[in-house]
Amino acid sequence: MGFFEQIAVILQRYYPYFLDGVKNTLIIAAMSVVLGVVFGTLMAIMRMCRIKPLRWLAIAYIEFVRGTPLMVQLMFIFYGLPMVGIEFPDVSFIPNFSRFMAGIVAMSINSCAYVAEVIRSGIQSVDEGQMEAARSIGFKYGESMRLVILPQAVRNILPALGNEFVTVIKESSIVSVIGISDLMYGTNGVIALTYRSLPCLAIAAIMYFILTFISSRLIAKLEKRMKHGRA
Amino acid sequence: MxxxxxxxxxxxxxxxxxxxxxxxxxxxxxxxxxxxxxxxxxxxxxxxxxxxxxxxxxxxxxxxxxxxxxxxxxxxxxxxxxxxxxxxxxxxxFNNMNVMKNLTVAPMRIKGMEQDEAEAKAMTFLKRMGLEDKVTSYPSQLSGGQKQRIAIVRxxxxxxxxxxxxxxxxxxxxxxxxxxxxxxxxxxxxxxxxxxxxxxxxxxxxxxxxxxxxxxxxxxxxxxxxxxxxxxxxxxxxxxxxxxx
Missing domain, CATH: 3.40.50.300 (P-loop containing nucleotide triphosphate hydrolases)
Structure with missing residues (x-):
């Protein structure tokens, strides 16, 4: 049986494993990015605020999280936290809820640091003169931010956030090691059943690629539309 | 005086x-x-x-x-x-606002001027400068001289x-x-x-x-x-x- 035939047969017989994995991968990625954006925004505000201890805290967090592997962070959350008595609750109607939570929390903590930097650089890329003009005409700092700086920063931030989503889709494959049934976990399951690792991995690769390719196309479209708005 | x-x-x-x-x-x-x-x-x-x-x-x-x-x-x-x-x-x-918005945002937000009044006032200035056709333009669409005159009006x-x-x-x-x-x-x-x-x-x-x-x-x-x-x-x-x- 040729390679492509094997792929066809495996897909035909085991596609629910893969589809279920895709679904979970998307859920984890989406949740992580959403939480990452919410907390990343707060972190970016802390990173830029005038109160030094808050700023230092944010810098330390961002640097540490970006400077350590996601795998270590994930292990820390999943195995480490229960050892000090912090456990994620089980919810009866969602199977594996505590695992899922650990995965999403670890991914969010990681994503938060990257998002914070995306937002900060987006805001700081707006020309300083814009803030000066707003302040010199009598707007308070907050108003200047809201009316002038943020609307311009969003144009830089949104595409970068899209890229973050693509990155998170790929990186999320790591949560399979703590037994979350994402696409990679499903793939490993099918390999165990069929002993055909190469075709299974090829299927996984293609599915990841489809996910990231569609996402990045959508982002490019969004970017183009915003550019047409005005420079 | x-x-x-x-x-x-x-x-x-x-x-x-x-x-x-x-x-x-x-x-x-x-x-x-x-x-x-x-x-x-x-x-x-x-x-x-x-x-x-x-x-x-x-x-x-x-x-x-x-x-x-x-x-x-x-x-x-x-x-x-x-x-x-x-x-x-x-x-x-302000790069994210058109000319009219650039001129009216501060009087309206800071001084509480009504929109009609602010726009009428802006129009008077723009006409005096011969820039009334630029009302809906964005800063990126203006020449340097036009930008600076709008900035003065602002x-x-x-x-x-x-x-x-x-x-x-x-x-x-x-x-x-x-x-x-x-x-x-x-x-x-x-x-x-x-x-x-x-x-x-x-x-x-x-x-x-x-x-x-x-x-x-x-x-x-x-x-x-x-x-x-x-x-x-x-x-x-x-x-x-x-x-x-």
């Missing part, structure tokens, strides 16, 4: 780290006067101007605007900035007591300098109090009542416009004028 001081500067010093940019400057600006500030780059002209509305915080000394010390604790600088218009070298129009919309110009023509193509200078001259005729940092010597001579020569963080010469050019005292001003004229 009695001449009131509108801005008084007392013992103004400003340092950036170890670099002392302004060194104990004391002077005053009277109502309806046009004062130009001239000097070599790095002499502290822009920093001085930016200290007047506290875009730069003075290291020491005081800026007294209409009897209020702007540097004093508890002063709401935002209130006073509304009365001090500022025009920048790089225009700094300041005028707040009905300031004094206007600060920070090298308003330095970023312009030569053929657009005239249209901006004409607007400033017109304002002078109408009695607007102005403080102008500029490199345009002929313009400074034409429009100013008084010219300051700022070099090494000090006011080296402070004369009427004609005397400034025809009878300079300071050796540094003399050598500066020889270079630029």
């Amino acid at each position: 009695e001449e009131h001081n509108i801005i008084k500067v007392e013992g103004l010093c400003k340092s950036f780290g170890d670099l002392q940019v302004l060194n104990d400057i004391t002077t005053e600006f009277k109502e309806k006067q046009v004062v130009s500030i001239i000097g070599p780059s790095g002499g502290g002209k822009s920093t001085f101007l930016r200290c007047l509305n506290l875009l730069e915080t003075p290291t020491s000394g005081s800026i007294i605007f209409r009897d209020v010390d702007l540097c004093a604790k508890g002063v709401d600088i935002n209130v006073h900035r509304q009365k001090i218009g500022m025009v920048f070298q790089h225009f700094n129009l 300041s005028l919309m707040m009905e300031p007591d004094v206007m600060l110009f920070d090298e308003p023509t330095s970023a312009l193509d030569p053929e657009m300098i005239g249209e901006v200078l004409d607007v400033i001259k017109q304002l002078a005729v109408e009695g607007m109090t102005m403080i102008i940092v500029t490199h345009e010597m002929r313009f400074a001579r034409e429009v100013s009542n008084r010219i300051l020569f700022l070099d090494g963080g000090r006011i080296d010469e402070d004369r009427s416009a004609a005397e400034f050019f025809d009878d300079p005292h300071s050796p540094r001003l003399i050598s500066f004028l020889q270079k630029v004229l």
